[in-house]
Each structure stands twice: as structure tokens, then as C-alpha cells.
Amino acid sequence: MNRTRLLFVAIISVAVLLVIGTLVWGALTRDPANNGLTVPRPERLQIRVITALPVEPWARAAADEFNAGEHAVDGVPIDVEIIAMDGLTALGKWDRNDFAALPAEVRPDDLTAEEQAVLDHFPTAWIPDSRYLVELANASYKERLGRDVFLSDGQYRARPVAVSLFAWGFYNSRGKALQENLGEISWSTMHDAAIAPAGWPELGGEAAWGFFKLAIPDPRKNVGGLATMIAAAGEYYNRTNISVEDVTEPEFQTWLAELMSAATDLSGGSAYTAEDFALFGYTAGDGGQFLESDLLQNLQGILTRWEESPIIHYPKFITWFDFPFTVWVGPETSALQKNAALAFQRFLLSEAQQRKALSFGLRPANPNVPVDASDDSLFVRWQEQGVQDVVPRTTAMRSPNRNVLLALLRWYELNVAP
Amino acid sequence: MNTSPKPKHRRFPARGQFLIIGIVVFLLLCACATTTARVGQWLVNSLVGDGLPAAHDDETAFFTWAANSSELTVAVSPVMAETLLAQAQAFNSRGLTTADGERMRVELVTMPPQEMVARALQQPNFQALAPDSSLWLGRIDQRWAELFPAAEGSLAARRVGESTRYAVxxxxxxxxxxxxxxxxxxxxxxxxxxxxxxxxxxxxxxxxxxxxxxxxxxxxxxxxxxxxxxxxxxxxxxxxxxxxxxxxxxxxxxxxxxxxxxxxxxxxxxxxxxxxxxxxxxxxxxxxxxxxxxxxxxxxxxxxxxxxxxxxxxxxxADHPLALLELDGRAGPALTANQRRAYRAFTEFLLDDESQLALLQAGYRPADLTIDLNAAHxxxxxxxxxxxxxxxxxxxxxxxxxxxxxxxxxRYTKRPTNVYLVVDTSESMEGDKLRRTKAALQSFIAQIQGDRDRIGLVEFGSGVKHFDSLQFMDNDGRSQLLQVIERMQANGYTTLVDAVRTAYLDLQSIADADAINAIVVMTDGQENDSHYKPRDLQLAVRDAQVPVVIFTIAFGRDADRSLLEEIARIGGGQFRRADETDIEELYRIISTYF
Structure with missing residues (x-):
């Protein structure tokens, strides 16, 4: 090899070493929070918050107030955009990478202007219904990127911004008839009512009421539907930790299928929430399990539209939703956006906003705010209907793992509403 | 003697040149591979489609909008069209704008819900839909999941995004x-x-x-x-x-x-x-x-x-949802952020006090549960x-x-149908009119699916040019009728009444009282050559053994409207107008009567 060739090879080797060295240094010193898209300092900073439906009205009202208050980060005013989305739908989008998170080896600065424009719509934060949805999304990204995209500790960790739980809601006439004839409201009572072949005449109700109609969210459209099925399994097995083996056990599946046969809409057209329970009244649901906040928000509507006072009972096995505010820590959003999301999170957790949450039927996540802290508190207003400040029994269901959820969903699609 | 060294005739390039040539060849191969792959993909797409259902005729028209479009097109079911149009106009008159200064507008297209479902699975000309029931939304998601099944252990994608109900x-x-x-x-x-x-x-x-x-x-x-x-x-x-x-x-x-x-x-x-x-x-x-x-x-x-x-x-x-379609850009432009904002603004508008009270006055139960249905007024x-x-x-x-x-x-238990299609192919139908008419007749035949349904055809110009008696719509009957339609040619005068009477008498001779008996007659011109008059038709109706409903269609401006109205009245049916743009849709609508 002559001298010219040696020189050529040496130059190439040095260049390659420089590139490798830079990449290794960058990887070692990468700070997730400062690892964002390099963007010129904007005039206004827009952040997008994917928000679970039960907290969306409260979060949207708070966002309007926040935006009007000219909150800023590093001197840049913040605009918060709330995007309403059921937790299960959002999880599906994270799962399928519908938001277009970048592959591990791609950095935003490497993108063309057109590709960077796509990232303009990337969510800055997510408020799902429950912490376990965050864990499921993280698991999916860990497989794909080799790291967490939502943190469980540190400055950007997920923090609950409000709390609610699942409670029984019944039209008074129907609830009383059931209690008098079948006993305490429970999943077992629901099952007995569901399998009564003659319907309400057999259950002590009027013939005009038709068959017993269980109001339950559609698990394909509302994460609450899956939560209630897990709670039913909890009561069936009399324990809080439900496994795949439990939900695939044939006798349990038969019992659950009988229970679900009392649902009124198997078409998948509607999510069936407490709002539907109020809108369609006793015609489409005699009673069922709903998120307490949804139920409380709709009690007045039920009274106005159907002129029948509803009643609330707390189940033995309780499912909590904690609505964690979760900041995306990947490079798709800028450090400024991440910090702006934290500013909005702090705003939601402020005592003023937590008190406002009471008027949406949400229990405050800030322990300094009791549930009767506001005149508008729905917990005060609806005490006669059975709502309680302190939940009497605290047998909380544990978060199911991904396989349990998928097994239940698959079973539902194959057996209840194919 | 030439002592200068002989030039070396190097038969093979040096290593450096090898390297350069190799790189060039590699790059060329890459370029070729990309081109080949793209051409291959194009061929595959052309032959078998790209996974989306095949679009039909003019449905292949590519609907597009700007990346910052704030115009929201909503497909609305006929039953709600008039009410929602008034609401959309009121919304548009407010002149709301998005954050980037684009004016938000809502446009409506009226469409039967079943058609919304079919179109929503392709690239539709709407971004939101307002069918009469959520049932249809469930059908869209179900079909979407069949077209694009979820990977093992994943959640299926949904075509229908956020939705709300504004009246029930x-x-x-x-x-x-x-x-x-x-x-x-x-x-x-x-x-x-x-x-x-x-x-x-x-x-x-x-x-x-x-x-x-x-x-x-x-x-x-x-x-x-x-x-x-x-x-x-x-x-x-x-x-x-x-x-x-x-x-x-x-x-x-x-x-x-x-x-x-x-x-x-x-x-x-x-x-x-x-x-x-x-x-x-x-x-x-x-x-x-x-x-x-x-x-x-x-x-x-x-x-x-x-x-x-x-x-x-x-x-x-009938729960009247308004739902957004998650158009993801796989078959056309994606839903824009501004269209999403327009959707939200329109739903807020529909749910505000004024709109909700207007819906109550129109006879609906408003979605706003604070409105007392039994209040005064x-x-x-x-x-x-x-x-x-x-x-x-x-x-x-x-x-x-x-x-x-x-x-x-x-479809197999419903009341059977005997229907005659009476079609004007006189000289004035030449060109686009005849082409459109053929498409409309084919569409009508496609809609009639019952195994006990029969269709016949009377083609008229200067007299009855072709009479195809009633036949069951099995594969053979359908195919034969479609061939007859394909062969139709425009020439001659217009003997409308004679043609209708021919079909009418044939239905009377069959006298199938268990079936719906009907005639659908279309003309684009003036009656000018019939032997019989409308009063002869009236006499035939008076002596009828089985009732026969007659639908009449005036195709274009020159059609004899008064005569067609009279024939519809005699036959206890309906008179409708159409032009080249909606003749196919009109035939489809009439097919729903059978």
C-alpha cells in the first residue's frame, strides 16, 4: 500500500471515529427532558393533552382558564389544547404508534421540515383513566424503543390529578324492587336478575318494564366496561387480583355471559356511559355500574328528564380510576413543551382547580381539598341519593395486567357481541 | 529503437477504481431496486387494490382538501337534513375562526345511512357524519376492523372517532x-x-x-x-x-x-x-x-x-349521533387539525341552549338534560x-x-315485487342522457335482491321498441336484463302512454296479488306518438284486478311534467324530477319502495 492510500485510509478512519465518538457521547449524556425537538423559540407554545372522557369537561374548563391567564414558560405564553379520547382508544393509538413516535435511532434534527411538521401534532401529555393504562403503553414502547416514554419517578412522573371510583346507580323504582326481592345490590344480584326468563314481573317489578336491563359501558369503546368486568370477576372469586386463568375459566365465562346477556345494546354503536343512562332513562338501563363522577354529573338530568330519583350504592369490590397526568418524555416534543405541560399539571392540582373538580363529581387528588370544600360540590348536593364522602369499604381491585384485559376483550368480542 | 517504456495495457481496473465502480454500481442497483419496488407496488395496487374496498365509478373521484382546511363536510341522514341545515347555516353565519385565522364552515351532504357506512370505509367526501342511529357507527367500526384486523395482542383501530348526540x-x-x-x-x-x-x-x-x-x-x-x-x-x-x-x-x-x-x-x-x-x-x-x-x-x-x-x-x-371520522391519510388527505376544531365548535354550537331549544321545538328530545320536556311551550x-x-x-x-x-x-321474506322499468330511448336521449340512464337502471337492478322479486323492461321510442317480460332476479335473469340495457339505443319518437299501458296490462294479466306491483317510467320529452290517451290508462286502472303503483320520472327540463304528474296520480304513485347528476340516485331511492 503506497503513501497516498495510507493517507486516504487514515482520513476515513479518523472521520468514522469522530462520528462514532459523537454518537456515543450524545447517547451517554442524553437527558430525556432536554432531548426534545430543536425548534426556534415560538411566539406561543402549544401543548396537546390527550384527556380521558370522564375528566375532559373539567380539564377543558381548566384549560380555558389557564389559556386566558397567559401562563408562560421561559417567557413564552402557553396554549393548552385538550383532546378528548377514551383511555382504551388512546392506548390503542400508542400501541399502534398512530401518533408517529420516532424510531429509537432517529432524532428530530435529522428530519426534513415536512417530517418535523408531522410532530407538531404529537401529544405533549396524556391523562388516561387509570395508571395501569400508562404501564401498558410503556410496556409497548419498551418493546419498540427499549425505554420508557412515561416516567414513574422524577420531575416528569405521572401524577394523579383527580380520583373517582365505580359505583352502582339505579332508577329508584327498579333498585327498590331488586333489593326487596333479591337482596343487596351486587354482581350476584345482577346475575340473578339477568337470568330471570320472565323479566321484571318475576323480579317484583311491572310487566311494562320488560326484561331486566343491565347498564354497563361497552368494553370495546370505554375502558370502564373492562373495569366493571374485572370487578365482577373480583366478586365472583372473592379476591382482588384477577389472572388470565381466572377470566378464561369456563364456569366463570358462562356466568359472565349470562350477566352480559342483560345488556341492551350489543351493536357497538354506543359506549353506554352514565350520560346515556340519563338520556335514554330506564328505557335502556334499569341500573348498573358507572364511574361515580359520571353518575353525579348526570343525576340532575335524570331527575329532570325522567322525574325519578336515582339511588347510588357502593360495591364490595371497588375499582378506582386515578387519572394520572403523564408527560411524554420522548424527543418528539420540545423541552419547553414538556415544561409547559408541567405548568398545566400544577395548575390542575392547585386548590382552586381541585375545588372546581368537585362540581364535576371528581374526588380531589390534592389531599388539602376535602370533598365538601365547595358549595358546588356534587358530593354535598347528592347525599340523599346515597353518595358518600368516605367510601365505606375499601376492598380495591388491583390493576389487571395487559393479558387479562386482552383476554377479557377477546372473550367479549367472541361470545357476547361478535 | 524506441526505449520508452511500453504503455501498460491494464486489462483490469486498479483496486481504487474497483471501489468507485463498485459504489456506483451499488447505488445504481439501489435506485433500480427502489424503482422496481415502486413499479411492482403500483402493479399490485392496480391489479388487486390496496386493501381498501373498490370504489365504484364516480366514487373513485379523489376527494381532497388543503392541509389547513377548516371546512367540515357532514353527511347527514335525510330525516335530519332540513333541521341540521338550519343549524349549519346559523353556525356558519357566526364567522368563527380557528387559531390560525381560518374561517370554520360546516357543509352538509344528504345521504342514506347505509350509504354513509359504505363510503366511510373508503375515502369519503365528508369528514363527519350524522346518521339517524349509532347502529351505523358500530357497523363502520366492525367493517373497518375486518378490513384492517389488529395484530395479535393489539387493539383494533377504529374508523369512528369522537362522537356526540345532539337530539334523540x-x-x-x-x-x-x-x-x-x-x-x-x-x-x-x-x-x-x-x-x-x-x-x-x-x-x-x-x-x-x-x-x-x-x-x-x-x-x-x-x-x-x-x-x-x-x-x-x-x-x-x-x-x-x-x-x-x-x-x-x-x-x-x-x-x-x-x-x-x-x-x-x-x-x-x-x-x-x-x-x-x-x-x-x-x-x-x-x-x-x-x-x-x-x-x-x-x-x-x-x-x-x-x-x-x-x-x-x-x-x-333514533339517537342522532354526530361523529368524526378518523381519516388517517391512507387513501386520501387526512383529517386536518382545523377540521377537528370545526367539528368541536359545531358540536358545542349544537349543544348550546339556543340550538337545543330549537331542536325541542322541532319535536326532538334534546341531548341537554337540563331542558324539561314538560315545561310550558x-x-x-x-x-x-x-x-x-x-x-x-x-x-x-x-x-x-x-x-x-x-x-x-x-330480503327473502319481504313482500315480493313485480316491477316494470319503462324507459324512453327516443332520439332526444342520445349521448350522455342514455349513458346515465343505463347506469341508473343497472343500479336499480343491483338494489333489488329478493329471490322472489321480478323485473321487466319496456323500451320505447316510436312505439314499444323492446319488451322484456318479468323475470326473477336470479343470476341468469339479472345478467340477461343487464345485457338488454347495454344494447339500448336512442332513436325515434316518444310513445309514453302506450308503453305504460303495455306494462300495466301485463301486470294485470299476471294478477299477482301477493306482490307489490309497480311501474317506474322515465322520459325526457313530450308525448307525441301514442295511440292511447291518459284516460285509457284511467279506465284500465278502474277495471284493475290488482293495484299497480306508478312512479314517473321527468328527466331534464323538456319532459312533459303535467302528463307525468297525471300518470303518477292515476297510478297512485309519485312524480319525481331528475337530471344527469341525480338520475342514478333517484332510481336507487325508488328501489327502496320495493
Missing amino acids: SPIVIAAWEDAARQLGWPEQPIGWQEIQARATADANFKWNHPSTENAVGMLATLAEFYAGAGITRGLTEEIATRQAVLEYVRDVEATVRFYGEGDQAIVQRLADEGRNFLDVFVTQEQTVIAWNQNQDSGQTLPAERLVAIYPKEGTLW SPFANSEAVDAHQPQTVLQIPSTPVVDVVLNVW
């Missing part, structure tokens, strides 16, 4: 007040079974439900299957196809006067014909309220009230015709596959 109305049996009293209203609870029993026992009892293209027709059909099976929930594919159930449905359907496109057409016929048209019909509660309001305001309607019967076995709700207040506390119960809506089975089975 239960589906009821509407009856003239005295007809309702004869059935036992208001003392006795009345159900689907009473109506069906009365219809099968009394040949003079006239009832109707719309075709299954909308929620009202679908519910009425489901109710028949439930009644036939003697249950109010748990309808399965197996139960729906039991022989006893099928026979029950067939008997009931034999009593339906005819089907049709929906509420507006029925209301129009009621206004024209009153009690002679129907005794009871299936519709949404809002129709009853709107009818009675018009009557109270002194509009020219028969001076009799309608009342709403809430079926005792249960009913369904509410159409529900002090009304015996409707009851805000009803219905007491609903029928269970089965899963999508069961509904599909019911609809498929219904």
Missing part, C-alpha cells in the same frame, strides 16, 4: 287518532304483535315501514323477528333463521303496503292522501309532533291528529299524542353479525 327520538308506531283508539289506545298497551296481527287479519288495514336503509326500517324489521321468535332479547343468527320465525316475518311483510325511503316521503303522501294512504306507520316520535304542529298551525293537512304508540315489547331510539307539554315518560323499555339491539343476518334474511 324514540321510534314509535304512528297512528291516526281514531285508528289508535280502535286498537285500544290509550287504555290498552299496544305492541308490535297487535299491529302485525291486525295487519294479517284485516286486508283493509294499511301499514308501512320504511326500507332497512334507515334506522326506523331496521328497527321495524328487528321487531318482527323478535315478535316471530316470541322474545325481546337474545336474538341470535340461529333463532332469526328458524323456519317458524321466517314464516311469521313473511306473513307480516306480506301485509306491508310498500316500503320506501323514510319519514319525509310518508308525510308528503299523508298530506296528499290522508287516511286513504295508511292507517299506521313506523316512524320516529318527532314526525308525530311535527305533523300535529303543522296541523295546529293551520297548514293544509288532513284535519286529523296522529298519536304515538310506544310498543309494549320495546322499541329503539314544549311540544310535549299537555299533549296526549306523545308521552315524555315513554317508552318504558327497549328491545335489545343484537350484535352487528346478527343484524346482518336479519337484513339478509329479510
Whole structure:
């Protein structure tokens, strides 16, 4: 090899070493929070918050107030955009990478202007219904990127911004008839009512009421539907930790299928929430399990539209939703956006906003705010209907793992509403 | 002697050159591979499609919009079109803008819900939809999941994004007040079974439900299957196809006067014909309220009230959702952020006090639950015709596959049809008119799916040019008729009345009283060569053994409107206008009557 060739090879080797060295240094010193898209300092900073439906009205009202208050980060005013989305739908989008998170080896600065424009719509934060949805999304990204995209500790960790739980809601006439004839409201009572072949005449109700109609969210459209099925399994097995083996056990599946046969809409057209329970009244649901906040928000509507006072009972096995505010820590959003999301999170957790949450039927996540802290508190207003400040029994269901959820969903699609 | 060294004739390049040549060759190969892959992909897409359902004819038109478009197009079901149009106009007049200064606008396209479902699976010309029931949204997601199944262990993608309801109305049996009293209203609870029993026992009892293209027709059909099976929930594919159930449905359907496109057409016929048209019909509660309001305001309607019967076995709700489609850009432009904002702004507008009260005044139950239906000035207040506390119960809506089975089975149990298509192919039909007419006739034939349905064809110009007698729409019959249509040529004069009379007499000679007998006649010109006159047709109707309904279509501006109206009147049918742009749609609509 002559001298010219040696020189050529040496130059190439040095260049390659420089590139490798830079990449290794960058990887070692990468700070997730400062690892964002390099963007010129904007005039206004827009952040997008994917928000679970039960907290969306409260979060949207708070966002309007926040935006009007000219909150800023590093001197840049913040605009918060709330995007309403059921937790299960959002999880599906994270799962399928519908938001277009970048592959591990791609950095935003490497993108063309057109590709960077796509990232303009990337969510800055997510408020799902429950912490376990965050864990499921993280698991999916860990497989794909080799790291967490939502943190469980540190400055950007997920923090609950409000709390609610699942409670029984019944039209008074129907609830009383059931209690008098079948006993305490429970999943077992629901099952007995569901399998009564003659319907309400057999259950002590009027013939005009038709068959017993269980109001339950559609698990394909509302994460609450899956939560209630897990709670039913909890009561069936009399324990809080439900496994795949439990939900695939044939006798349990038969019992659950009988229970679900009392649902009124198997078409998948509607999510069936407490709002539907109020809108369609006793015609489409005699009673069922709903998120307490949804139920409380709709009690007045039920009274106005159907002129029948509803009643609330707390189940033995309780499912909590904690609505964690979760900041995306990947490079798709800028450090400024991440910090702006934290500013909005702090705003939601402020005592003023937590008190406002009471008027949406949400229990405050800030322990300094009791549930009767506001005149508008729905917990005060609806005490006669059975709502309680302190939940009497605290047998909380544990978060199911991904396989349990998928097994239940698959079973539902194959057996209840194919 | 030349001592200079001989030039080296290097037969092979040096290593460095090898390297450069190698890199060049590699790059060329990469470029070729990319091109080959793209061409291959194009060929595959051309041959088998790209996974999306094949679009039909003009549906292949590529609908597009700017990346920052803030114009939201909403497909709306015919029953809500007029009400929602007024709301959209009020919304547009507010001149709202998005954060980036784009003006938000809402445009509406009227479409039967079943068509919305089909279009939503392709690249539709709308970004949001407002069908009459959420049932249709479930069908879209179901079909989408079949087209794009989820990977193992993943959640399936949904085509329908956020949705809201702005008004609801239960589906009821509407009856003239005295007809309702004869059935036992208001003392006795009345159900689907009473109506069906009365219809099968009394040949003079006239009832109707719309075709299954909308929620009202679908519910009425489901109710028949439930009644036939003697249950109010748990309808399965197996139960729906039991022989006893099928026979029950067939008997009931034999009593339906005819089907049709929906509420507006029925209301129009009621206004024209009153009690002679129907005794009871299936519709949404809002129709009853709107009818009675018009009557109270002194509009020219028969001076009799309608009342709403809430079926005792249960009913369904027309729940009028407004939903956004998650257009992801795989077959056209994606939904823009501004369109999403326009959707949200429009839903907020529909749910504000003013809009909700307007919907209440139109006879709907508003989605805003703080509005008291029995408050003063509410159409529900002090009304015996409707009851805000009803219905007491609903029928269970089965899963999508069961509904599909019911609809498929219904096609074979519904009342059979004998229909003659009487088609003008005179000289004036030359060119685009004839081409469009052929497409419209083909579309009509495609819609007629019952195994007991028969179609015939009378082609006329200077006399009857071609007469194709009624034939069953099996594969052979369908294929033969389509060939006849394909061969049609424009020439000659216009012998309209003679052609209609020919079809009419043939239907009378067959005298199939169990079937719906009908003629659909279309012309673009003036009658100028018939031997017979309309009064001859009138005489034939007077002596008829079986009733024959005649629908007439004026194609273009030069058609003889007054004559066509008279023929429709004689035949107890309808007169409609069409041009090149909507002739196919009109034939499709008329097909829903059968």
C-alpha cells in the first residue's frame, strides 16, 4: 500500500471515529427532558393533552382558564389544547404508534421540515383513566424503543390529578324492587336478575318494564366496561387480583355471559356511559355500574328528564380510576413543551382547580381539598341519593395486567357481541 | 529503437477504481431496486387494490382538501337534513375562526345511512357524519376492523372517532287518532304483535315501514323477528333463521303496503292522501309532533291528529349521533387539525341552549338534560299524542353479525315485487342522457335482491321498441336484463302512454296479488306518438284486478311534467324530477319502495 492510500485510509478512519465518538457521547449524556425537538423559540407554545372522557369537561374548563391567564414558560405564553379520547382508544393509538413516535435511532434534527411538521401534532401529555393504562403503553414502547416514554419517578412522573371510583346507580323504582326481592345490590344480584326468563314481573317489578336491563359501558369503546368486568370477576372469586386463568375459566365465562346477556345494546354503536343512562332513562338501563363522577354529573338530568330519583350504592369490590397526568418524555416534543405541560399539571392540582373538580363529581387528588370544600360540590348536593364522602369499604381491585384485559376483550368480542 | 517504456495495457481496473465502480454500481442497483419496488407496488395496487374496498365509478373521484382546511363536510341522514341545515347555516353565519385565522364552515351532504357506512370505509367526501342511529357507527367500526384486523395482542383501530348526540327520538308506531283508539289506545298497551296481527287479519288495514336503509326500517324489521321468535332479547343468527320465525316475518311483510325511503316521503303522501294512504306507520316520535304542529298551525293537512304508540315489547331510539371520522391519510388527505376544531365548535354550537331549544321545538328530545320536556311551550307539554315518560323499555339491539343476518334474511321474506322499468330511448336521449340512464337502471337492478322479486323492461321510442317480460332476479335473469340495457339505443319518437299501458296490462294479466306491483317510467320529452290517451290508462286502472303503483320520472327540463304528474296520480304513485347528476340516485331511492 503506497503513501497516498495510507493517507486516504487514515482520513476515513479518523472521520468514522469522530462520528462514532459523537454518537456515543450524545447517547451517554442524553437527558430525556432536554432531548426534545430543536425548534426556534415560538411566539406561543402549544401543548396537546390527550384527556380521558370522564375528566375532559373539567380539564377543558381548566384549560380555558389557564389559556386566558397567559401562563408562560421561559417567557413564552402557553396554549393548552385538550383532546378528548377514551383511555382504551388512546392506548390503542400508542400501541399502534398512530401518533408517529420516532424510531429509537432517529432524532428530530435529522428530519426534513415536512417530517418535523408531522410532530407538531404529537401529544405533549396524556391523562388516561387509570395508571395501569400508562404501564401498558410503556410496556409497548419498551418493546419498540427499549425505554420508557412515561416516567414513574422524577420531575416528569405521572401524577394523579383527580380520583373517582365505580359505583352502582339505579332508577329508584327498579333498585327498590331488586333489593326487596333479591337482596343487596351486587354482581350476584345482577346475575340473578339477568337470568330471570320472565323479566321484571318475576323480579317484583311491572310487566311494562320488560326484561331486566343491565347498564354497563361497552368494553370495546370505554375502558370502564373492562373495569366493571374485572370487578365482577373480583366478586365472583372473592379476591382482588384477577389472572388470565381466572377470566378464561369456563364456569366463570358462562356466568359472565349470562350477566352480559342483560345488556341492551350489543351493536357497538354506543359506549353506554352514565350520560346515556340519563338520556335514554330506564328505557335502556334499569341500573348498573358507572364511574361515580359520571353518575353525579348526570343525576340532575335524570331527575329532570325522567322525574325519578336515582339511588347510588357502593360495591364490595371497588375499582378506582386515578387519572394520572403523564408527560411524554420522548424527543418528539420540545423541552419547553414538556415544561409547559408541567405548568398545566400544577395548575390542575392547585386548590382552586381541585375545588372546581368537585362540581364535576371528581374526588380531589390534592389531599388539602376535602370533598365538601365547595358549595358546588356534587358530593354535598347528592347525599340523599346515597353518595358518600368516605367510601365505606375499601376492598380495591388491583390493576389487571395487559393479558387479562386482552383476554377479557377477546372473550367479549367472541361470545357476547361478535 | 524506441526505449520508452511500453504503455501498460491494464486489462483490469486498479483496486481504487474497483471501489468507485463498485459504489456506483451499488447505488445504481439501489435506485433500480427502489424503482422496481415502486413499479411492482403500483402493479399490485392496480391489479388487486390496496386493501381498501373498490370504489365504484364516480366514487373513485379523489376527494381532497388543503392541509389547513377548516371546512367540515357532514353527511347527514335525510330525516335530519332540513333541521341540521338550519343549524349549519346559523353556525356558519357566526364567522368563527380557528387559531390560525381560518374561517370554520360546516357543509352538509344528504345521504342514506347505509350509504354513509359504505363510503366511510373508503375515502369519503365528508369528514363527519350524522346518521339517524349509532347502529351505523358500530357497523363502520366492525367493517373497518375486518378490513384492517389488529395484530395479535393489539387493539383494533377504529374508523369512528369522537362522537356526540345532539337530539334523540324514540321510534314509535304512528297512528291516526281514531285508528289508535280502535286498537285500544290509550287504555290498552299496544305492541308490535297487535299491529302485525291486525295487519294479517284485516286486508283493509294499511301499514308501512320504511326500507332497512334507515334506522326506523331496521328497527321495524328487528321487531318482527323478535315478535316471530316470541322474545325481546337474545336474538341470535340461529333463532332469526328458524323456519317458524321466517314464516311469521313473511306473513307480516306480506301485509306491508310498500316500503320506501323514510319519514319525509310518508308525510308528503299523508298530506296528499290522508287516511286513504295508511292507517299506521313506523316512524320516529318527532314526525308525530311535527305533523300535529303543522296541523295546529293551520297548514293544509288532513284535519286529523296522529298519536304515538310506544310498543309494549320495546322499541329503539333514533339517537342522532354526530361523529368524526378518523381519516388517517391512507387513501386520501387526512383529517386536518382545523377540521377537528370545526367539528368541536359545531358540536358545542349544537349543544348550546339556543340550538337545543330549537331542536325541542322541532319535536326532538334534546341531548341537554337540563331542558324539561314538560315545561310550558314544549311540544310535549299537555299533549296526549306523545308521552315524555315513554317508552318504558327497549328491545335489545343484537350484535352487528346478527343484524346482518336479519337484513339478509329479510330480503327473502319481504313482500315480493313485480316491477316494470319503462324507459324512453327516443332520439332526444342520445349521448350522455342514455349513458346515465343505463347506469341508473343497472343500479336499480343491483338494489333489488329478493329471490322472489321480478323485473321487466319496456323500451320505447316510436312505439314499444323492446319488451322484456318479468323475470326473477336470479343470476341468469339479472345478467340477461343487464345485457338488454347495454344494447339500448336512442332513436325515434316518444310513445309514453302506450308503453305504460303495455306494462300495466301485463301486470294485470299476471294478477299477482301477493306482490307489490309497480311501474317506474322515465322520459325526457313530450308525448307525441301514442295511440292511447291518459284516460285509457284511467279506465284500465278502474277495471284493475290488482293495484299497480306508478312512479314517473321527468328527466331534464323538456319532459312533459303535467302528463307525468297525471300518470303518477292515476297510478297512485309519485312524480319525481331528475337530471344527469341525480338520475342514478333517484332510481336507487325508488328501489327502496320495493
